[in-house]
Amino acid sequence: MPLEPLSQKEIEDRLTELPGWSVADDRLTHTYRLANHFAATALVVHIAQIQDELDHHSDLTLGYNTVALSVNTHSVGGAITHLDFGLAQRVQEIAPTHGTS
DSSP, rough: OOOOOOHHHHHHHHHSSSSTTTETTTTEEEEEEOOSSSHHHHHHHHHHHHHHHHHHOOOEEEEOOOOOOOBBGGGGGGGGOHHHHHHHHHHHHHOSSSSOO
């Protein structure tokens, strides 16, 4: 079965399952705010491991105490697919629940 972009309705429905995630510029995004730079760096390492396991990679930006993710699926023209939500769900499972935005 070929990979297909999700419809706007499918995206909106799936976003309800991922608190703090949103869509900006046709990308699924989230910024995590952590206690300090070490915690943010550790989160980046864990996210990188998940991305390698899934063979699906986001843009990651590491700040002093922030980690920003932005992802879409390049192979379908930069649209949002179930692969993006799968990655977001895995990240959500390991990310701290406090102090996110």
